[in-house]
Amino acid sequence: SQTIHQWPATLVQPVGSPLSLECTVEGTSNPNLYWYRQAAGRGLQLLFYSVGIGQISSEVPQNLSASRPQDRQFILSSKKLLLSDSGFYLCAWSAPLWAGGGNEQFFGPGTRLTVL
Amino acid sequence: AQSVTQPDIHITVSEGASLELRCNYSYGATPYLFWYVQSPGQGLQLLLKYFSGDTLVQGIKGFEAEFKRSQSSFNLRKPSVHWSDAAEYFCAVAARGAGSYQLTFGKGTKLSVIP
Numbered sequence: 001s002q003t004i005h006q007w008p009a010t011l012v013q014p015v016g017s018p019l020s021l022e023c024t025v026e027g028t029s030n031p032n033l034y035w036y037r038q039a040a041g042r043g044l045q046l047l048f049y050s051v052g053i054g055q056i057s058s059e060v061p062q063n064l065s066a067s068r069p070q071d072r073q074f075i076l077s078s079k080k081l082l083l084s085d086s087g088f089y090l091c092a093w094s095a096p097l098w099a100g101g102g103n104e105q106f107f108g109p110g111t112r113l114t115v116l
Numbered sequence: 117a118q119s120v121t122q123p124d125i126h127i128t129v130s131e132g133a134s135l136e137l138r139c140n141y142s143y144g145a146t147p148y149l150f151w152y153v154q155s156p157g158q159g160l161q162l163l164l165k166y167f168s169g170d171t172l173v174q175g176i177k178g179f180e181a182e183f184k185r186s187q188s189s190f191n192l193r194k195p196s197v198h199w200s201d202a203a204e205y206f207c208a209v210a211a212r213g214a215g216s217y218q219l220t221f222g223k224g225t226k227l228s229v230i231p
Contacts, residue, residue, distance in 0.1 A: 051214075092160075
């Protein structure tokens with residue numbers, strides 16, 4: 001079966017510090033990968049998605065970036081955090097379109113980021 | 117562009133009572149629709165999905181949802197709520213993007229259950 005991991009689970013960082021959040025998926029190949037941010041009362045906002053190694057699509061311009069160095073690894077980064085970057089960050093995966101999937105997304109446990 | 121509206125921000129029901137959470141969507145083509153549930157501090161768990169066919173779909177934990185094209189709705193129901201159902205519920209619609217489907221979520225409905 002497939003599992004998705006995120007770490008760290010919680011993170012407290014000062015304004016201006018760098019960020020690296022990691023997401024890995026097990027039990028599947030060539031997944032589509034997604035990063036979302038969830039702020040209180042605002043639902044989920046898609047930040048980035050990737051359909052393959054090195055392929056990143058950005059949905060919202062901001063000071064965050066994403067990378068996919070390996071097939072089942074997705075990293076969310078920032079060089080300098082802002083107060084507004086605080087939130088709950090969720091990684092998700094879906095089966096690739098060419099495999100007949102891609103509609104359903106399966107979410108990881110999330111990372112709570114607090115920027116002080 | 118697609119959108120999802122969940123009109124109720126917060127609903128409180130008594131344990132054992134029936135539940136209906138509302139979801140309205142806007143999408144130009146046949147929608148793929150989902151309901152997810154999120155417990156505090158946790159990720160999202162898929163409750164059920166509608167792709168095509170029977171408009172009444174069954175999900176996990178005794179939930180069901182009905183797709184009504186004429187009303188652009190996909191309401192979630194449960195005949196008898198348990199205290200463990202207290203959580204936040206999100207409706208979503210999937211739209212085809214470049215190489216993947218992208219989900220657009222509603223802002224969620226928080227469910228409180230009175231013992």
